Amino acid sequence: MTAQPLERLGLVHTMLAVPAMHCAGCMGKVERGLAALPGVTEARVNLSARMVAVTHADTLGPQDLVRTLAGIGFEAQTRRAELTRPASAVKPLLAPLAVAGFAAMNVMLLSVSVWSGAEGSTRDLFHWLSALIGVPAIAFAGRPFFSSALGALRKRRTNMDVPISLGVIIATGLSLYETAMHGEHAWFDGALMLLTFLLAGRVLDAMMRDRARSGVDALISQAPQGATIMEADGTLAWRQAEALLPGMVMRVAVGERLGADGEIVRGASRFDQSLLTGETTPVPVQVGERVLAGTLNLDAPVDVSVSHVGRDTTLAEIARLMEASEQTRSRYVRIADRAARLYAPAVHTLAALSVIGWLLAGASLYHALVVGVAVLIITCPCALGLAVPVAQVVASGALMRAGIMVKDGSALERIALVDCALLDKTGTLTMGRPLPDPTVLAALEPDTASVALALGSHSSHPLSRALASALAAAGHRASPIELVEERAGEGVFARWHGLEVALRRPESAGGTAASLQIEGRPTWLIPFADRLRPDCATALGELRQLGIEISIVSGDNAAAVAEAARATGLTAQANASPEEKQALIARLQGAGQTVLMVGDGLNDGPALAAANASMAPGSASDVGLQAADFVFTQDSLRAVPRAVRTARKTRRVVRQNFALAIGYNFLAVPLAMAGVVTPLIAALAMSLSSLIVIANSLRLAR
Amino acid sequence: MTGLALLIPVALGLGLLGLASFFWALRDGQFDDPDGAANRILIDEDD
Numbered sequence: 001m002t003a004q005p006l007e008r009l010g011l012v013h014t015m016l017a018v019p020a021m022h023c024a025g026c027m028g029k030v031e032r033g034l035a036a037l038p039g040v041t042e043a044r045v046n047l048s049a050r051m052v053a054v055t056h057a058d059t060l061g062p063q064d065l066v067r068t069l070a071g072i073g074f075e076a077q078t079r080r081a082e083l084t085r086p087a088s089a090v091k092p093l094l095a096p097l098a099v100a101g102f103a104a105m106n107v108m109l110l111s112v113s114v115w116s117g118a119e120g121s122t123r124d125l126f127h128w129l130s131a132l133i134g135v136p137a138i139a140f141a142g143r144p145f146f147s148s149a150l151g152a153l154r155k156r157r158t159n160m161d162v163p164i165s166l167g168v169i170i171a172t173g174l175s176l177y178e179t180a181m182h183g184e185h186a187w188f189d190g191a192l193m194l195l196t197f198l199l200a201g202r203v204l205d206a207m208m209r210d211r212a213r214s215g216v217d218a219l220i221s222q223a224p225q226g227a228t229i230m231e232a233d234g235t236l237a238w239r240q241a242e243a244l245l246p247g248m249v250m251r252v253a254v255g256e257r258l259g260a261d262g263e264i265v266r267g268a269s270r271f272d273q274s275l276l277t278g279e280t281t282p283v284p285v286q287v288g289e290r291v292l293a294g295t296l297n298l299d300a301p302v303d304v305s306v307s308h309v310g311r312d313t314t315l316a317e318i319a320r321l322m323e324a325s326e327q328t329r330s331r332y333v334r335i336a337d338r339a340a341r342l343y344a345p346a347v348h349t350l351a352a353l354s355v356i357g358w359l360l361a362g363a364s365l366y367h368a369l370v371v372g373v374a375v376l377i378i379t380c381p382c383a384l385g386l387a388v389p390v391a392q393v394v395a396s397g398a399l400m401r402a403g404i405m406v407k408d409g410s411a412l413e414r415i416a417l418v419d420c421a422l423l424d425k426t427g428t429l430t431m432g433r434p435l436p437d438p439t440v441l442a443a444l445e446p447d448t449a450s451v452a453l454a455l456g457s458h459s460s461h462p463l464s465r466a467l468a469s470a471l472a473a474a475g476h477r478a479s480p481i482e483l484v485e486e487r488a489g490e491g492v493f494a495r496w497h498g499l500e501v502a503l504r505r506p507e508s509a510g511g512t513a514a515s516l517q518i519e520g521r522p523t524w525l526i527p528f529a530d531r532l533r534p535d536c537a538t539a540l541g542e543l544r545q546l547g548i549e550i551s552i553v554s555g556d557n558a559a560a561v562a563e564a565a566r567a568t569g570l571t572a573q574a575n576a577s578p579e580e581k582q583a584l585i586a587r588l589q590g591a592g593q594t595v596l597m598v599g600d601g602l603n604d605g606p607a608l609a610a611a612n613a614s615m616a617p618g619s620a621s622d623v624g625l626q627a628a629d630f631v632f633t634q635d636s637l638r639a640v641p642r643a644v645r646t647a648r649k650t651r652r653v654v655r656q657n658f659a660l661a662i663g664y665n666f667l668a669v670p671l672a673m674a675g676v677v678t679p680l681i682a683a684l685a686m687s688l689s690s691l692i693v694i695a696n697s698l699r700l701a702r
Numbered sequence: 703m704t705g706l707a708l709l710i711p712v713a714l715g716l717g718l719l720g721l722a723s724f725f726w727a728l729r730d731g732q733f734d735d736p737d738g739a740a741n742r743i744l745i746d747e748d749d
Contacts, residue, residue, distance in 0.1 A: 024744035031745075047738035094728055102721045106714060122706075129710065 011041060014054045014062050016076045018069060021050055026074070033072040034065065048211075052076075089206035096141040097199040103137030104192035108683070111189040115680045127179040127186045134188035138172050141195045144202065160340040160385060163347055167376045168194060174373045185370075190377055190682045197690050198385040205389040205409060208396045212405040212631075227252070227259035230303065244309045252297045252304055254461060260293050260309045267302035271295045272462070281557070282512070294602055294621075298462065299505075332612075334410050335654060336388045343384065351375040354673045371675045378672040378682055379665055386690055387657035391697040395650040398701055403634040404643050411629035415613035416647035417594045421543060421640070422585065422607070424599035425554035425564050425572075429536060431635065432600060432619055434512055434528035436467050441474065444524065450479035452516050452526075455492045455503035458484045463514050463528055464492065464503060532567060535636045540568055542641035546648075548596070553581050555603050581607035598640055600624045615640060646700075653700055657693045664689040 018030060027045045030052055034043035039057035046053065054065055062078040069076040110126045118126060142165070149161035168191045175186040227250040229239045236251060244250075244260050252258060254269075270282035273295045282298050285291055291304060351372045358368035392409040399406055406412060426432050444452065453476050456468030481494040481501065491504025491514070499519040506515040506525060516524040533539075543550055552572035554561045561574035573584070581597075585607055588595050597604065597611035600620030608614040608627035616628035625631055632639035668685050671677050727733070 024741040027738065027741060028745040045738060046735040047741055048735045091728075091733065094733065095725065098721060098724045098728075102717055106717050109713065125706075133714075 010058050011055055012058045014056065014065060014078060016052050016054065016062070016065060016069065016078055017050060018045075018052055018074050018076045019050050020074050021045065021047060021052075029072055030069065030074060033068060037064070037068050040065075088210050090203055090210050093144065093199060093203045093206055096144060097196070097203055099137050100141035100192060100196040100199055103133050103141070104189065104196045107134050107189045107192055111186075111679065111683070114186075123184075124179070124182055127175075127183075130186055130188040131176060131179050134192055135172060135176070138168060138188075138191055138195065141192075141199065142168055145195075145198070158340060158344045159337050160343075163340070163344045163376075163379075164194070164198060164385065166348075167191075167379075170373050171377050174370065185679050187373075187377060187679050187682070190679055190686065193683060193686060194377075197686070201386045201389040204393040208393045208406065209408050211400065212396070212407050227306075244306055246306050246309060248306045250304045250306060251301060253301050254297055254299065257296050258291055258293050258304065260306045262291055262304035262306045262308075264289055264291060265303050265305045267300055269297055269299040269302050272298055281560070296462070332410060332414055334388075335413055335651075336384070339384065339658060347376065347379045350379070350669060350673070357673070358675070367675075371673065374675070374677045374682070375669060375672040378668045378677055378685065384658070384661045386693050386697075387661055388654055390694050391650050391653045391657060391700060394697050394700040395646050395653075399630075399643060399646055402639070402642060403632055404639050405631045405633070406643075407629050407631075411613060412647045412650050414594075415596060415615075415629065415644055416651040418548060418596040418613055418644065420549045420588055420593040421596040421598060422551060422553045422581075422588075422611070423570075424597075424601065424604050424607075425552055425556055425561055426530065427600035427619060428598050428604075428617060429552065429564055429568065429637070430530045430532050432530065432617075434463060434466055435531050436470050436514075437527045437529070438470075440524065440526050441470060446476070447479065448516070448518060448521070448524070449474075449476045451481065451496050451501050451518060452503060452524075454478040454481045454496075455484075455494060455501060455516075458494070459486050459492045459503070463512070466528065467503070467514065467526065532564070533635055533637045535638045536568060539637035539639075539641055540570070542638065543644070546641060546644055548644065549593075553584060553607075555581075555601075578603045578606045582610045585610045596640075596644070599628075615643065650700060653697055656696055660692055660696065661689060664692075 039060045042055040066076045107130045145161045149165040152159045171187040171191040230249045268286045270284045355368045355372040396406040453471040456464040481496045484494040493502045502517045512528040558574040565572035595611045597614045602623045605623040614628045615630040616624040618633035
């Protein structure tokens, strides 16, 4: 399907991200709900990517689709078509895996006949057939390893792929020679089986990364960043963030995030800067004061004259800090590569020693070389190649089921080492959004609560939305209200059975609260506060039990941080800027500690990138989600100790796997050096050690 | 030996057929949404 015939029919494609889809029921609801909309010809869900592709008449806008989905209870965001499907890490590996698997099975079949006693011309025929299947298959399926090994050698380093590639290439070369010389042993089956096992390990590793990435991609909002610009002639027009220029005047509606830094020229409002600074109390601003890109307008529409755009904004400054601080992580060497640094030279020395030993003992050059190759093949790190990825995939699958997404395997290795955790306050220790006081909500009469829910659902103000979702979660239903009117900076007003009702700003605005008025009834004042996450104390206790020191580092003011510190019994640093958070981490790392950063905001971005390992809640800012190694989607903070525990268990299992794989080598290498290993023994040993390693890793699924 | 002359090409042909159909499935986009494919069979069409 190309775009042209579609356009001729007046049809367009729209991609929507729907992060909340997770089961067959959701898929059915979304597809049926969209298909029921007039003008929609097709809606198809991709559950792995949490996306839905809709083909619809161009009379329908993306906003209509989003609204329809909201009506059936799914939050959705539009995606630009070209960004929808980033290259998957699994797909390029599937074809090599299929070829290697096919060839290994067929060659193994031929090898079994040779092992069971085929001789003479039959054996030659079988060897030639094996070569015919094996050589092209090895050339095709081995490419991922050969290119990685070449890359490492060019940089004068060695990794796991170097001994693998050497083993495979030498085994193939020797087998070809043997086949041509009517020899007894060919090793095509061993080389192909090795490739199959290793590719399976790679595919598992890639699957883990793909799964986590699509989960995180769905959370990240790619809604167009920009602003409504007031032109010189008074008309309003939407401009993309890149098209903003200093001196333009933006009109910022309530509930909108600023697209650029600027100065207020008309109106007054309060801005939520928590994403940028961690400060929870909204900051009142008036004409002439500075406001920053990324902050949220809470009270009234204002006009802002743009002062800095693009790379000059505070936001971009934070992004630069982050780029500069990714070094800790790139310096980390993964366990498998560290093992390879010791393993590869040891194996190659052993092989060389056997060749020299046999030559000194008077064997022919050919025989000595065969023994050397046998050593290389038998030590080829089949089990070693699986030792790390299988354990990490099983562990990350278990974490995924518990609502924790792992970005990649090295994250699991790094978080296992942490001995010190820094927690951001706003949005991490706390929920990061104002929540209505539950005791007041419980005290509301049912019909009052229904009116409040109806009023709240008519506004996009954060307080209204929080109230509506809290009441809906408590099982209330919205009652029908009429003549709904939202007055900016005041509240929502309506009529209910002829009575005047309103959800509005309290007259004496002390703290954050909303007042609910129903004509003829007493007025309710509903206080809002940012609350600690559920299980906060348990989670912190578990972290301490794991031997991790915890403290709070927050950009919020001292009073708010002190309150959280009192409630949790932690030491805390308040008023920390992004640079200071980053500097604190560098200090701790300088003192020999391994730091875990848990944070959500833009202001945590540099710290998340600088820490040895990092975690962010699913509600975090896009920057936080991208910088963090782990993203936990549930409200409970117990995800943090859980991730650390699983990572440490994984590290134990990986070490056991290495011990098993090396133990096997201790048994097999002397046999190979003595020259008694046949292809049959090699195939058996290889499969057996791989199976043991896989079985050991599967214990992590529990 | 005559048996082999028949059986080996048959075995290889069947194997290649499997490989070819896998490549067809890969190109056809059947591995684009493994989770969705697993769940789609559970969708109840009636309600």
